[in-house]
């Protein structure tokens with residue numbers, strides 16, 4: 001009896017072969033034993049905003065972050081909800097369908113939920129610093145890729161104006177280089193072999209309360225509060241040291 005066999009199949013098999021109740025219970029227990037418990041992500045709370053609150057000095061308000069936390073928590077909760085549903089999902093290929101199926105609905109929306117969770121983890125981890133020019137290891141990689149910090153910063157800002165949701169700084173493991181990317185949605189980080197080391201939220205909820213539609217002003221403020229130490233920690237982890 002395969003480990004992937006469903007509860008329904010087991011019950012049907014039990015009925016068809018007239019398995020005794022204890023035998024059926026034993027088979028079901030075996031199935032339960034092999035079922036993977038979903039690993040759940042940590043849901044962020046108010047304590048995760050402490051560092052971010054220092055952005056008040058550049059005009060990104062406490063209220064903006066408090067409202068933003070609710071969205072961040074939403075991505076975490078939906079990630080966990082989908083992980084639980086995936087753990088229970090019947091993986092019979094005959095039930096999968098590219099137009100609509102439980103498999104499709106869960107997998108497509110999982111990428112959005114988990115993507116949104118990770119994007120915000122990186123955003124809030126790397127905001128609330130001293131800003132200014134990059135320091136440490138990331139400063140060298142920025143120079144290697146863009147020639148100078150100023151050129152990188154100009155590209156980052158323009159990418160933020162051109163993006164519909166996110167700007168990402170990715171470290172490419174294959175090339176050992178960094179690059180700025182647009183992410184138009186929560187689930188559109190565009191390349192493989194990349195490790196996300198800095199993420200700037202440019203959805204309106206990240207700035208409308210403080211800057212209305214003046215996204216460029218928000219980005220200017222954001223550039224003054226990047227936590228380069230946190231970026232260097234992420235980079236070191238990505239490079240394995």
Ligand SMILES: [Fe+2]
Pocket residue numbers: 068071120201203205206
């Ligand atoms: Fe956001």
